[in-house]
Amino acid sequence: MNPQVMSVISTPEFWLSVAFFAVVLIALKPLTRYLKKWGKERADQIQQEIKESAELRQKAENLLAEYKEKTRNKAKERAAILQRAKQEAVYLETEANQKLKERLAKQDEDMAIRLKLVKKQSQRELKDKILKKLIYQSNQLLLNHQEKAEEQMTKSLSVLFNTLESNTDLLTIKKSQ
DSSP: OHHHHHHHHHHHHHHHHHHHHHHHHHHHHHHHHHHHHHHHHHHHHHHHHHHHHHHHHHHHHHHHHHHHHHHHHHHHHHHHHHHHHHHHHHHHHHHHHHHHHHHHHHHHHHHHHHHHHHHHHHHHHHHHHHHHHHHHHHOOOOOOHHHHHHHHHHHHHHHHHHHHHHHHHHHHHHHHH
């Protein structure tokens, strides 16, 4: 061997280095097994986390789709509720208008009946007033005629008595003659 190589081999540093490498090589086998195991566990753990993330993502997408569907359904329900409310409002308005028309027709009938009654009452009152007025005027007329008739009768009787008196005076004169 070469003296130079020999001189390097005979040094303690060389043997320290060889021992170090031997320890590293001896320790390297269990260390590689441990590192492989740790790497495999870590890979499995990462793989599990990836699966869980994918599952969570899938669940999130499903929830999102479900909420979107619910939102669409709610929008449809809201539209249906609004449509029903509009239909009910139209129905209630129609019913209220019908009831109002019926009430107004009933009021018109009642008013017509009341007007007939008032008209009949007014006609009765007018007839009564006219009859009272006619009776009063007839009485006044009869009284006036009666007074005039009495006056005329009184005058006629007066004339008759005067004529009778003068005729009686004449008779008495004629008898005396």
